[in-house]
Amino acid sequence: MKLRQYLVFGLAAATMATSFQACRPKGAGSAVTGDAAQRTYIPPGQYDEFYNFVSGGFSGQMSVYGLPSGRLFRVIPVFSVDPEKGWGFSEETKPMLQTSHGFVPWDDLHHIESSFTNGMPDGKWMFANSNNTPRLARINLETFRTDEIIEIPNTGGNHCSPFTTENSEYVIAATRFSVPPDGADSDVPIDSYKENFKGHISFVSVDKETGEFDIAFQLKTPGLNFDLSSAGKGVSNGWLFISCYNSEQAHTLLEVNASKNDKDFIMAINWKKAEEYFKAGRGTKQTNVRYAHNKWDEHTHTASHEIKTEVTVLDITEFEDLAYLIPCPKSPHGADVSPTGEYIVGSGKLAALIPVFSFEKLQAAISGNDFESERYDGIPVVKYESALHGEVEKPGLGPLHTEFDDKGNAYTSFFVSSEVVKWNVETLEVLDRQPTYYSVGHLMVAGGNSKNPYGKYLVAYNKITKDRFLPTGPELCHSAQLFDISGDKMELLLDFPTIGEPHYAQALPADLLMEKSLQIYDINANKHPYKTNGESEARVERNGNIVRVYMTTIRSHITPDVIEGIQMGDEVYFHVTNLEQDWDMPHGFAIKGANNSELLVMPGETTTLKWVPDRVGIFPFYCTDFCSALHQEMSGYVRVSPKGSNVPIKSYTGESTPTT
Numbered sequence: 259m260k261l262r263q264y265l266v267f268g269l270a271a272a273t274m275a276t277s278f279q280a281c282r283p284k285g286a287g288s289a290v291t292g293d294a295a296q297r298t299y300i301p302p303g304q305y306d307e308f309y310n311f312v313s314g315g316f317s318g319q320m321s322v323y324g325l326p327s328g329r330l331f332r333v334i335p336v337f338s339v340d341p342e343k344g345w346g347f348s349e350e351t352k353p354m355l356q357t358s359h360g361f362v363p364w365d366d367l368h369h370i371e372s373s374f375t376n377g378m379p380d381g382k383w384m385f386a387n388s389n390n391t392p393r394l395a396r397i398n399l400e401t402f403r404t405d406e407i408i409e410i411p412n413t414g415g416n417h418c419s420p421f422t423t424e425n426s427e428y429v430i431a432a433t434r435f436s437v438p439p440d441g442a443d444s445d446v447p448i449d450s451y452k453e454n455f456k457g458h459i460s461f462v463s464v465d466k467e468t469g470e471f472d473i474a475f476q477l478k479t480p481g482l483n484f485d486l487s488s489a490g491k492g493v494s495n496g497w498l499f500i501s502c503y504n505s506e507q508a509h510t511l512l513e514v515n516a517s518k519n520d521k522d523f524i525m526a527i528n529w530k531k532a533e534e535y536f537k538a539g540r541g542t543k544q545t546n547v548r549y550a551h552n553k554w555d556e557h558t559h560t561a562s563h564e565i566k567t568e569v570t571v572l573d574i575t576e577f578e579d580l581a582y583l584i585p586c587p588k589s590p591h592g593a594d595v596s597p598t599g600e601y602i603v604g605s606g607k608l609a610a611l612i613p614v615f616s617f618e619k620l621q622a623a624i625s626g627n628d629f630e631s632e633r634y635d636g637i638p639v640v641k642y643e644s645a646l647h648g649e650v651e652k653p654g655l656g657p658l659h660t661e662f663d664d665k666g667n668a669y670t671s672f673f674v675s676s677e678v679v680k681w682n683v684e685t686l687e688v689l690d691r692q693p694t695y696y697s698v699g700h701l702m703v704a705g706g707n708s709k710n711p712y713g714k715y716l717v718a719y720n721k722i723t724k725d726r727f728l729p730t731g732p733e734l735c736h737s738a739q740l741f742d743i744s745g746d747k748m749e750l751l752l753d754f755p756t757i758g759e760p761h762y763a764q765a766l767p768a769d770l771l772m773e774k775s776l777q778i779y780d781i782n783a784n785k786h787p788y789k790t791n792g793e794s795e796a797r798v799e800r801n802g803n804i805v806r807v808y809m810t811t812i813r814s815h816i817t818p819d820v821i822e823g824i825q826m827g828d829e830v831y832f833h834v835t836n837l838e839q840d841w842d843m844p845h846g847f848a849i850k851g852a853n854n855s856e857l858l859v860m861p862g863e864t865t866t867l868k869w870v871p872d873r874v875g876i877f878p879f880y881c882t883d884f885c886s887a888l889h890q891e892m893s894g895y896v897r898v899s900p901k902g903s904n905v906p907i908k909s910y911t912g913e914s915t916p917t918t
C-alpha cells in the first residue's frame with residue numbers, strides 16, 4: 259500500500275472510531291462481571307431453564323432460543339415462506355399464506371404473546387401479528403407449527419396486536435393506520451382523512467379447546483394510529499389499554515405533523531361492556547369485507563383456506579360507556595399494565611418522563627364525570643392529573659416498552675439514551691440503569707407481562723449492533739442482551755445475535771412445554787387423502803396430465819425410486835409419506851429443477867411437492883436430510899419423455915419389475 263493510501267485509510271478509520279465512540283456507552287468492554295460465562299453456560303447434554311420465543315420482525319418468522327444460553331433451537335415459519343421447511347412451498351402449506359390479496363409470501367412479525375389462563379402463560383399457544391397485510395397467527399406449542407392465520411378486515415397495518423386478555427378470551431388487533439373502512443366508498447382523497455378515515459379494534463375470540471380464531475366483533479373509532487396495547491388483568495381485568503399517536507389526524511409528513519400535540523392518548527376500553535353490547539345484538543353486520551381464514555388440520559396434515567365476508571362492528575362513539583381517552587405525553591408507544599393490573603405505564607417516544615396511571619383513579623374519574631370540557635371526536639377525555647398515579651422523573655430519553663419483575667419493579671427500555679432503567683412501581687423511584695449495545699427497542703422479563711412474573715432474566719432486544727459482532731458487510735445482525743435481574747442491580751451476562759429484527763418476546767419455563775412436545779405423528783391417525791399405507795402401496799397413477807406419485811420414505815430408501823412414463827405437459831405430485839415412527843427422523847425430498855423448495859417430512863406425515871417438468875431427460879431426486887449412514891444412497895430417478903410418447907407409466911424399487 260502506498261503512503262498516501264495509508265494516510266487516507268488511517269484518517270477514515272480514525273473518523274469512524276470517533277463517531278462510534280460518540281454513541282458508545284462508557285465501559286462497553288468491561289460491563290460484564292467475571293462469572294457471567296458460568297451463569298449462561300449450559301454444559302453439553304443439559305437443558306436451558308426457559309424457552310425464549312422471539313419475533314423475527316421483517317423475516318416474518320418466530321425464533322425459539324434457550325435462556326440463559328441464547329442458543330437458537332428453531333425458526334418457526336409463520337408469515338413468510340421458508341424453503342428450509344417447505345413452508346409455503348408444499349401443497350399442504352400453501353393455503354396458510356393465502357389472503358384476500360392472493361398468496362402473500364412475506365410479512366413483518368412484530369409481537370408475540372402467549373395464551374393465558376388466569377393471567378399466566380398456559381403453554382398452549384403463541385399468538386403473533388403481521389404488520390403489513392393485517393393478520394393474526396396461532397402457533398401450536400406441541401408441534402411448534404403455525405396452526406392458524408386469520409386476516410383482519412378494515413385494518414391498515416396490524417401493529418397493535420396480538421394482545422390477549424387474562425384468559426385468552428380474545429386476542430386484540432388494532433389498526434396502526436386508520437383507513438377508510440373496507441368496501442365500496444374507499445376511493446376518497448387522502449386529505450379527507452378527518453372525515454373518511456377510521457380506526458378499527460378487532461376482538462378475535464379463541465376457542466378454549468381448539469384455539470380456533472373467530473373475529474367476534476370490531477370497534478370502530480375516529481381516525482387515530484393505534485400503536486401498542488395491553489389487556490387489563492387482576493383488578494383491571496375486563497379493560498384494554500391502547501396507546502394512540504397521531505391525535506393530530508395528520509395524513510402526510512407524520513414525523514412533523516403527528517408530533518405537534520403535547521399529549522396524545524391512551525385509550526381505555528371496557529371490553530366486557532363491548533362484549534355485552536355485541537351479545538345483545540347492538541352491533542351492525544358489515545357484509546362488504548373480505549378476509550382469509552386459514553387453518554391447519556392435524557389429521558390430514560393439510561391447511562384449508564376460506565374467504566369470509568361478514569363482520570360485526572360497533573361504533574364506539576354511539577355508546578356512552580365503552581371508551582375513554584387518557585392524555586399521554588408525546589406519541590406514546592408502549593402501554594403496559596403492571597402484574598396486579600393497577601398501573602398502566604405510558605411510554606411517550608419523545609417524552610422526558612414516564613406517566614404511570616392508576617386504574618382505581620381512572621375508575622373514580624369516570625364515575626365522577628371528571629372529564630375535560632371538550633370531547634375528542636365524541637369520546638370523553640379523562641383529565642391527565644385525575645388518572646395519574648405519578649411520573650417517573652428523569653428516567654432517560656425515548657422510553658418505549660416496560661416489563662415487570664416479581665418484586666414490584668418495572669424495567670423500561672430507552673431507545674435514544676440506549677439503556678434499560680429499573681424503577682419501583684409504587685414509589686416511582688429510579689433504582690438502576692444499565693446501558694444496552696445499542697438502542698434497545700423491546701425488552702422482556704421472563705413472565706414480565708403476566709400476573710406473576712418469573713423474574714430472574716431480562717432480555718433487551720437491540721436495534722443496532724455496530725461493533726458488537728464480527729462485521730458482515732453493511733448488514734449486521736440484530737442482537738439480544740441477557741441481564742440477570744435477581745439482585746438489586748441488573749447484570750449483563752450475554753450478547754446473542756437474532757434472526758431478523760426482534761421485537762416482542764416471551765419466555766416460558768422449560769417444564770411447561772418439554773413434556774408435551776410432540777415427537778412423532780401417529781401414522782395410523784394420518785388421514786391425508788394421498789397417504790401411502792406402506793411400501794407395498796407405493797405407486798404412480800396417471801389421470802389425464804395429472805400424475806400422482808404415492809411415495810414412501812424409510813431409512814434408507816425412497817419407494818418408488820425409479821419412475822418412467824412422465825411426459826412433458828404433465829403436472830406431477832409427489833405425495834411423500836414418511837413411514838418412520840421415531841423421534842427426530844424426518845426425511846427430505848428434492849428433485850432437480852423443481853422451482854419451489856425441498857420438502858421436510860416429519861415421521862408419520864404426508865407432504866406433497868408439485869413439479870412440472872420443463873424438459874425431456876432424467877431427473878435425479880434425493881432425501882435432503884442426513885438420516886442414516888446410507889443417506890447418500892437415499893435417491894432415485896424420474897424419466898421424462900416427450901408429450902405423447904409411448905413409454906408406459908412404471909415405477910419400482912429394488913427390482914426391474916414394474917409395480918404398476
Ligand code: RUQ
Nearest residue numbers: 368658699700761
Ligand atoms: S414496536 S420497538 Cu413494532 Cu413493538 Cu416497539
Ligand code: CUA
Nearest residue numbers: 881883885889
Ligand atoms: Cu432420508 Cu436422508
